[in-house]
Amino acid sequence: MRVLIATDAWHPQVNGVVRTLTSLSQSARRLGVSIEFLTPEGFPDFQVPTYPGLRLALPRAREIARRIEAAKPDAIHIATEGPIGYMARAYCRRRGRPFTTSYTTRFPEYISARAPVPQAWIYATLRRFHAAAAVTMVATPSLMTELAQRGFANLGMWTRGVDTDLFRPDRAVDLDFARPIFVTMGRLAVEKNLEAFLSLDLPGTKVVIGTGPQEGPLKRRFPNAKFLGLLENGALVAHLAAADVFVFPSRTDTFGVVQLEALACGLPVAAFPVTGPKDVVAGHPVGALNDDLRVAALDALKISRQACRA
Structure with missing residues (x-):
C-alpha cells in the first residue's frame, strides 16, 4: 500500500508533528506500507512575520498535482493546514479523491498570542478545512471532545507511541547539577509557556532542552537555568534519563509526545490538568497534575521511576 502525506512541517524543523511523521514512516515501513511525503522541500518559501525562524512554502498548484500523481498513492493524508495542506486538499476535491486530515496544532491559540486575530475566526477556517475530510x-x-463541541465532525483517534528501545532509563549521563533536576524540552516559543516553569521556586536545578525564538530572552531572564540547546537521539535520552522530573508547562499542546519520551526514560511528569497531560497522566501513577505547577513538580518527585515506564 502506498500512502502520501502532505505536510507543511518538515525537517529541519524540530517539533511534535515532524517527530510523529518521522516515527510513523519508520513504523509503517516495518509493516510493509510505503509512505511518500509531500513537504516544503524544493519550493520557495517565506519567513512568517510574527514567528522568527518559521518559514512556510509557496507551492504552485501544478507542481503539487505533479508530485501527488508521481507518487501514485492509494491513500492521501493531509497532516497540516498550511499552504501545502491547502493545495493538496484542493487537488483532492477537484478530482473527487477522498482524503484524511490531522488536527495537531492549536493555531487559533498560537496566532492570537502573536496577532490581534479572534480565535473564533480561526476555528471557523479550520472547521471548513477539515469538513471535507473523510476523517479528521x-x-x-x-481533544476529540473539545473539537466536537466546537463543531468539528468525522473525528477519529490516532494515538501516539514512543520508541522504548531508544528512550530508556539506563542511558543516563552523569550531570554535575544540583539535585533534584527538573527538566523540560521542546520548541522555545511563547505558546509553550516556559516562563511558568522557569519562574517556579524549586530546589535543585532547572534544565531546558531545545531551541526556538524565545531562547535568547529566556536565557537573559532566567540566568540560573541550564539551557542545553538542541539534543537528539542518544544525547537527548542521556540527559532526559539523568533528570528527576519532567515538567510540561504548555497549556496549548494537542498531545505532547515529549511526555511519553520522558516517561519511557523513567521520569515522572508534572503538568497542568489540560488536554495532553490529562490523557497521558491522569488516573495513572506516573505524574502529577495541578493548576499550581510548583505543587505538581514537587509531588512528581515522590513518584516511583519504575512506575513511569511500566
Whole structure:
C-alpha cells in the first residue's frame, strides 16, 4: 500500500508533528506500507512575520498535482493546514479523491498570542478545512471532545507511541547539577509557556532542552537555568534519563509526545490538568497534575521511576 502525506512541517524543523511523521514512516515501513511525503522541500518559501525562524512554502498548484500523481498513492493524508495542506486538499476535491486530515496544532491559540486575530475566526477556517475530510484524526479523547463541541465532525483517534528501545532509563549521563533536576524540552516559543516553569521556586536545578525564538530572552531572564540547546537521539535520552522530573508547562499542546519520551526514560511528569497531560497522566501513577505547577513538580518527585515506564 502506498500512502502520501502532505505536510507543511518538515525537517529541519524540530517539533511534535515532524517527530510523529518521522516515527510513523519508520513504523509503517516495518509493516510493509510505503509512505511518500509531500513537504516544503524544493519550493520557495517565506519567513512568517510574527514567528522568527518559521518559514512556510509557496507551492504552485501544478507542481503539487505533479508530485501527488508521481507518487501514485492509494491513500492521501493531509497532516497540516498550511499552504501545502491547502493545495493538496484542493487537488483532492477537484478530482473527487477522498482524503484524511490531522488536527495537531492549536493555531487559533498560537496566532492570537502573536496577532490581534479572534480565535473564533480561526476555528471557523479550520472547521471548513477539515469538513471535507473523510476523517479528521486527533491524538487524545479530550481533544476529540473539545473539537466536537466546537463543531468539528468525522473525528477519529490516532494515538501516539514512543520508541522504548531508544528512550530508556539506563542511558543516563552523569550531570554535575544540583539535585533534584527538573527538566523540560521542546520548541522555545511563547505558546509553550516556559516562563511558568522557569519562574517556579524549586530546589535543585532547572534544565531546558531545545531551541526556538524565545531562547535568547529566556536565557537573559532566567540566568540560573541550564539551557542545553538542541539534543537528539542518544544525547537527548542521556540527559532526559539523568533528570528527576519532567515538567510540561504548555497549556496549548494537542498531545505532547515529549511526555511519553520522558516517561519511557523513567521520569515522572508534572503538568497542568489540560488536554495532553490529562490523557497521558491522569488516573495513572506516573505524574502529577495541578493548576499550581510548583505543587505538581514537587509531588512528581515522590513518584516511583519504575512506575513511569511500566
